[in-house]
Amino acid sequence: MDDGRNGVPEGGLEDAVQLLTPTGERVDHPDYAFAGDDALVRDFYADMVRVRRVDAEAIALQRQGELGLWPSLLGQEAAQIGAVHAMRGQDYAFPTYREHGVTIGRGVDPLRLLAMFRGIDPGTWDIAGLGVHLYSIIIGTQGLQATGYGMGLERDGLVGSGDPERDAAVVCFFGDGATSQGDINEGLVFASSFNAPVVFFCQNNQWAISEPIERQSRAPLYRRASGFGMPGVRVDGNDALAVHAVTTAALDRARSGNGPTFIEAYTYRMGAHTTSDDPTKYRLDHELAQWRERDPISRVRAYLEATGAADEAFFAAVDEESDALATRLRRDCLSLPEPTLAETFDWVYATKSPELVEQLARHEEYVASFEEAR
């Protein structure tokens, strides 16, 4: 079984930007510094605990037959929360199906995520208002969409004006598996050619379902960036502070018109690929144990405790608030109304075409033709 990937691969983090060690110590980096204060670190902590709690509740709901599927973000909280905190209101995110930290961080009600994975909601959050796109289920499609959106921002004059309230950028989230897809590579080529304001944020969680990253890529992913003609940086994806610093710099660069950046957030998927997957079939326990020591939440807590930036009351309050959120989600998820077929007509076009109106009328007539058997 010794295939060289028993635990953290050699050198995996040597060239990664790190500002907070697994034991909670702040360290300096020559190129990047965390610009936030302890209040922001507390926010990181609270958000990470919250999304992990939502994630755990969603898995339980799936195991109880209430959701069709759930892709867990366990272990990737720092990568997502650190990145989403670096975004501004006018920025736009393209998440994959695992980016619950990003969607919730942008203000999407987690209940909407549950409804989607319950199979009764096609994805109906306010993408324009919240600045976060629907989940890309097909691997890598968002690479092209993000680049296209970024090129649109540039053409709308929303890049490089120097006005921090106006200049915008795009964050394209994807995983290590998606780097093998054509769409991501095409997106990188076009973003580079057109100098599009896109941050390609790759969460390398080491596993594309059961395919280890070593088998997918002979070279570290961030080094591919140079081939596309953009800067690439590897960051400790379990270090929310470093992720925030690196993403902030990349977004500043994009908004100011200096083009795209490739970020490889080096992290680990501690759970299954989805609830339909059983990772014990293809990876070893001790790999998981090693990464557990690098847990993204415990290091922030260690820092907050050691520096006195947060007290027991704070941690207790976060736990309590997260449990209350989970309880509310469970209750609301179980009472979500069943959708009707007629509702699907609402989600085809912004305004219904005459043909659609007629189809809807016919459908409603058909439904009404059943006697109510009460």
Added chain:
Amino acid sequence: MATNEFRLPDPGEGLVEAEIITWRVAVGDEIKINDIVVEIETSKSLVELPSPYAGTVTALLADEGQMVDVGAPIIAISDGVGDDVPAEPADSAEPPEHQPTGKHDFVPPMPGEKMPSLADGEGPSRVANLVGYGPRTTEARRRPRRSGAPATHAAASSSNGDDPAAHVPAQAPVSSYALPAEPEAPAAPTPEPEPDRHVTVLAKPPVRKLARDRGVDLTTLTGSGPGGVVTREDVDRASRPAPAATPDATAAPAARTAPAGGPTRKADPDRETRVPIKGVRKATAEAMVRSAFTAPHVTEWVTCDVTATMELVERLRDRREFRGVKISPLLVVAKAVCVALSRVPQLNAYWDEATQEIATLHYVNLGIAAATPRGLVVPNLKGADEMTLLEMAQAINAIVSTAREGRTSPSDMAGGTFSITNVGTFGVDAGTPILNPGEAGILCVGQIARRPWVVGSGRDERIEPRWVTTLAVSFDHRLVDGEQGSVFLSTVAQILTDPGLGLLF
């Protein structure tokens, strides 16, 4: 006191059953929501199930080791609320019906407001509803239509007759889409019991048409597709003769009595090990009984010198295009079988009892019997007759390794037309194989061993050590005569003795 039953959910995608491995709680235990109550094993994985209810465990409704259908109750949990008080005080007397209006507003219901759920119609105790893949009372309920309404949709399904008798509740095991089994303790009278007994059969429209054309009643099938969807293969199988569609023939009674035909023994747990008959073993047993008691088997065998085949295999291994591809003499056997079947197509045929016809197939789906940790499976090479030798080698490797990993899907095994069983790998010389049901022939390949063999003639006649094997073919004598079986077997033997002769046929 309200008791909630937790029904087995589908923890994967489209699974229909799971085995109870370990109970983590016992009757009398106090549990909270999301406490792990049981570990189950599905065909995909081991999964721990958290409880959706808090309270006291009042009953474990399935034993460890038991296979449970998705949707069946596995544990009862009392919430400890006083007698006769519903868990959720219902302020509306009429059973809530799902509102067909508006979009979801995601506003949690106010206290006292009705909390719609799939289970609301079943009384105060909430029943786990299995979204996407589980029992859905809303889907299952078919309301009568007003007369005069267009009938087009009603005709689209062969399963939506309104006569409840047409949908026997015993159909319940129809995968996860069946209605929940009869509740152990009906919590409250349901307002409309009968219509709820309907079983909605899930199948795509082309499959429904196929079933109609073939006269197959979809409600009698157990769907092998995701979530119990009836697939084209299921209809194919049901409309083929031997496999399932001969309940009237002698096969069925024979199948029932045969396993019990042996001497009855009393269980003696000290001196014997017992495993439940299930899974691959059960499927194998049923298929073999059905085959043995439906098709009159004739077996013939021949011993031949396959030295040239062994040399051919060596030459192929050295070829560039076969680099990295595992090649065994079985590959040449498979190719020889395809050639021989083109010469004697009567062995690539099946007996259609329903239509009283013999169907000779214009394609070969060549089954390869594979021993797996779970037992014998026979996946087949679809369209083997059109494969090049390289394609065939790759296809054999693929289906065999899939089988060894236990991942052979029903569709991999469905639709076989002829099979090969390679008992030689176990070091035996020959056997009398039993037909894979629905097929007319099966070839058994014995071990290939160095044996003394008479070569040359006249003055040159001598004994040499050669690679020798025994081939046996069993065929269904209803549709294959001795002449055709013999020609087939000798053709295979000739090709293995001199692969160049394959060019002749």
